[in-house]
Amino acid sequence: MRRVMELYGTQGWLTLGGAALLFMVIIPLLNLALPPEHVFHVPDHIVALMGKIMCYAIVALAMDLIWGYTGILSLGHGLFFALGGYAMGMYLMRAIGREGMYGSDLPDFMVFLDWKELPWYWLGSDHFGFALLLVILAPGLLALVFGYFAFRSRVKGVYFAIITQALTFAFMLLFFRNETGFGGNNGFTDFKRILGFPLANPSTKVALFITTAFTLLAVLLLCRFIVCSKLGRVLTAIRDAESRLMFSGYDPLHYKLFVWTLSAVLCGIAGALYVPQVGIINPSEMSPANSIEIAVWVALGGRGSLAGAILGAGLVNGAKSWLTVAFPDIWLYFLGLLFILTTLFIPKGVIGLIGQLRGRPK
Amino acid sequence: MNAAAAPEESAIRRPVPDGQAWRDTILYLDGVSVSFDGFKALNNLSLVIEEGELRCVIGPNGAGKTTMMDVITGKTRPDQGEVFFDGETDLTKLTEPEIAHAGIGRKFQRPTVFENHTVFENLELALKTDKSVWHSLFARLSSEQYGRIAETLALINLTGQAHKRAGLLSHGQKQWLEIGMLLMQQPKLLLVDEPVAGMTEEETERTGELLQGLAGAHSIVVVEHDMKFVSRIAHKVTVLHEGRVLAEGPMEKVQNDERVIEVYLGR
Ligand SMILES: Nc1ncnc2c1ncn2[C@@H]1O[C@H](COP(=O)(O)OP(=O)(O)O)[C@@H](O)[C@H]1O
Numbered sequence: 001m002r003r004v005m006e007l008y009g010t011q012g013w014l015t016l017g018g019a020a021l022l023f024m025v026i027i028p029l030l031n032l033a034l035p036p037e038h039v040f041h042v043p044d045h046i047v048a049l050m051g052k053i054m055c056y057a058i059v060a061l062a063m064d065l066i067w068g069y070t071g072i073l074s075l076g077h078g079l080f081f082a083l084g085g086y087a088m089g090m091y092l093m094r095a096i097g098r099e100g101m102y103g104s105d106l107p108d109f110m111v112f113l114d115w116k117e118l119p120w121y122w123l124g125s126d127h128f129g130f131a132l133l134l135v136i137l138a139p140g141l142l143a144l145v146f147g148y149f150a151f152r153s154r155v156k157g158v159y160f161a162i163i164t165q166a167l168t169f170a171f172m173l174l175f176f177r178n179e180t181g182f183g184g185n186n187g188f189t190d191f192k193r194i195l196g197f198p199l200a201n202p203s204t205k206v207a208l209f210i211t212t213a214f215t216l217l218a219v220l221l222l223c224r225f226i227v228c229s230k231l232g233r234v235l236t237a238i239r240d241a242e243s244r245l246m247f248s249g250y251d252p253l254h255y256k257l258f259v260w261t262l263s264a265v266l267c268g269i270a271g272a273l274y275v276p277q278v279g280i281i282n283p284s285e286m287s288p289a290n291s292i293e294i295a296v297w298v299a300l301g302g303r304g305s306l307a308g309a310i311l312g313a314g315l316v317n318g319a320k321s322w323l324t325v326a327f328p329d330i331w332l333y334f335l336g337l338l339f340i341l342t343t344l345f346i347p348k349g350v351i352g353l354i355g356q357l358r359g360r361p362k
Numbered sequence: 363m364n365a366a367a368a369p370e371e372s373a374i375r376r377p378v379p380d381g382q383a384w385r386d387t388i389l390y391l392d393g394v395s396v397s398f399d400g401f402k403a404l405n406n407l408s409l410v411i412e413e414g415e416l417r418c419v420i421g422p423n424g425a426g427k428t429t430m431m432d433v434i435t436g437k438t439r440p441d442q443g444e445v446f447f448d449g450e451t452d453l454t455k456l457t458e459p460e461i462a463h464a465g466i467g468r469k470f471q472r473p474t475v476f477e478n479h480t481v482f483e484n485l486e487l488a489l490k491t492d493k494s495v496w497h498s499l500f501a502r503l504s505s506e507q508y509g510r511i512a513e514t515l516a517l518i519n520l521t522g523q524a525h526k527r528a529g530l531l532s533h534g535q536k537q538w539l540e541i542g543m544l545l546m547q548q549p550k551l552l553l554v555d556e557p558v559a560g561m562t563e564e565e566t567e568r569t570g571e572l573l574q575g576l577a578g579a580h581s582i583v584v585v586e587h588d589m590k591f592v593s594r595i596a597h598k599v600t601v602l603h604e605g606r607v608l609a610e611g612p613m614e615k616v617q618n619d620e621r622v623i624e625v626y627l628g629r
C-alpha cells in the first residue's frame with residue numbers, strides 16, 4: 001500500500017482524484033440528471049465519444065509500455081484490441097437470444113449461413129464470466145506465443161514492426177471470411193443487452209462509461225507501478241542498451257514477453273469495453289492502418305510518459321471526430337502530416353513540449 | 363602449444379603448461395576457432411588464466427581480442443574448441459545472462475551504460491540479486507545493498523554524481539561506471555575491453571590502480587592498446603595476432619620477442 005501511495009506526489013494524486021471525480025461522478029450526473037435543454041447537460045454523443053476515447057487511452061498506455069518504455073514498436077496492437085472486442089462481442093451476440101431477425105437461438109449471421117448449431121469455439125460464450133476470461137486469454141495467448149518466437153529469434157526494430165503488421169493483416173483476412181464464424185465482414189452488431197440491462201438505456205450507457213473510466217484509472221496505476229519499479233528500469237534498459245543488460249545477468253526474453261503479453265491483454269480489455277459502447281465490431285478494426293494510428297497517438301502525446309500517452313489518444317481522437325465530419329477527405333493526410341511533424345520537431349511529444357514550456361528539464 | 367593431440371588423448375583434458383590441472387584454472391580456452399564468412403577471426407586459440415591473475419591481452423587491430431571476449435561471454439559461439447570457466451562450467455553451452463550469473467563480468471570496448479538512468483540506478487541494475495521478472499517488479503533495496511552501492515560509488519569516484527543521468531558523464535567516468543557495474547555483479551572473472559581508451563593521463567593512472575587493486579580477489583583479463591598502461595599494470599602479457607597466440611610471458615620478454623616486434627610493436 002505504501003508503494004502505491006508513492007506512485008504520485010500530492011499534486012499528482014489530487015489531479016487523478018479530480019479526474020476520477022469528473023469522469024465517474026460529475027459527467028454521469030450531468031448527463032443523466034439534467035434535462036437535455038439545460039446548459040450544463042452533457043449530451044449523449046459527447047459521453048459516447050469520451051467513453052470511446054477512454055478505451056483508446058487504455059490502448060495508448062499499453063502501447064507506451066511496450067514502445068515508449070521498452071523500445072519495441074508494435075504495429076499490430078489493433079489486433080489485440082479487436083480480439084478483446086470480438087470476445088465481448090460473442091457474449092453480446094448470444095445475449096441477443098431470440099430477439100434477432102430470424103428469431104433463432106443462433107446468431108443471425110449463422111442462420112444466414114444456414115448453420116444448424118454453434119461451432120465448438122462458441123461454446124460457453126453465453127456466460128459473461130467466460131467472455132471476460134476470453135477477453136484476456138485470446139489476446140494474451142496469441143501475444144505470448146507470437147512474442148516467444150519473435151523475441152527468442154531476437155527479431156527487433158523495423159523487422160518486428162513489419163511482422164506485427166503482417167500478423168494483424170492476416171487476422172483481418174481470416175475474420176473477413178464468413179466460414180471463420182465471426183460474422184465475416186459485417187462482424188457483430190445489433191446488440192441488445194449486457195448482463196440483462198438494455199444497451200439502449202441511458203443508465204446502461206453511463207454505467208459502461210463509468211466502468212471504462214474506472215478501468216482506465218486502474219490501468220494507469222498498474223502501468224505507473226510497473227514503470228516506477230525496478231522492472232520498469234529494466235525495461236528502459238532493454239530499450240537503451242540491451243546487450244549491457246544481458247551481460248548484467250538479465251534475460252531480456254522474459255522481460256519482453258511479460259510486457260508484450262501484458263500490453264496485449266490491456267488492449268483486449270480496452271476492446272471489450274469499446275464494443276458494447278459503440279455497438280459494433282468488425283474486421284476493419286484489424287486493418288494495418290488502425291494499428292499505425294495507435295503508434296501515432298503515443299508518438300504525438302509523448303513516448304515514455306504515461307500521461308503523454310493518454311493525452312495523445314485524447315488529442316488525436318478528439319481531432320479525428322471533428323475532422324472526419326468536417327473534412328472527411330483530409331483526415332488521413334492530416335494524420336500522416338501530424339506524425340511527420342511530431343517526429344521531426346517534438347520527438348518527446350506534446351507532454352515533452354509542455355514540460356519544456358514549464359521550464360522543467362525533462 | 364597443444365595443437366596436435368592424439369585422439370585418445372583428447373578424451374582426457376590436457377594439462378596446462380605449468381603442470382597444473384585445467385580444473386584449477388579460472389578460464390581455459392583450447393583450440394578455439396571462429397570464422398566470419400570464411401575469415402578466421404580466431405584461429406585455434408588457446409589461453410589459460412589462473413585464479414586471481416591480472417592478464418593483459420595485446421595485439422594489433424583485428425587480432426581477434428574482442429571476438430575472444432564475445433566467445434567467453436556467449437555472444438559468439440565458437441566453430442571449434444573448448445571454453446571452460448572455473449574448471450567445470452562449459453561456457454559454449456550457456457546464454458549471456460547465464461554466463462553473467464556464473465560469475466563473468468564484461469566491459470565493452472565502447473563504454474556502454476544505461477544513459478537514461480542515473481549513476482545510482484545503473485549500479486542498482488547491475489547489483490547481484492535475483493534477476494527474474496517477478497522479483498524485479500517488487501524488488502526494494504535492502505540497507506546492505508544500499509551500502510554496497512555506496513561503496514562502489516566511492517571506489518569509482520562517482521559519489522558526487524550518484525543522481526546524475528549517466529548519459530551526462532564524461533567518457534572516462536562512463537568507463538568507470540561500467541567497471542563499477544561489473545563489480546556490483548561480484549564476478550570471479552572480469553573481462554575489460556580497452557578500459558583507458560579516451561581517458562586523460564590522470565584517469566588512466568587511477569584506472570590502473572583500480573584494476574591492480576581488484577586483482578587477487580578477482581581474475582582480470584584486460585585488452586588494451588596503450589602499451590605504457592600495459593607495462594605498468596601487467597604481470598603477464600599475451601600477444602594475439604591473426605586470431606592466435608603469438609607470444610606470452612612477462613612484459614620484458616614479450617617486448618623483446620622478434621615476432622612481436624615485427625607484427626605489432628615495431629609498426
Ligand atoms: N560480427 C562480425 N562479422 C564479421 N567479421 C567480424 C565480426 N566481428 C569481428 N569481425 C572481424 O574479426 C576480426 C577480429 O575482430 P576483433 O575481435 O574486433 O579484433 P580486435 O578487438 O582485436 O581489434 C576483424 O577482422 C573483424 O573485422
Ligand SMILES: [Mg+2]
Nearest residue numbers: 427428429471
Ligand atoms: Mg576490439
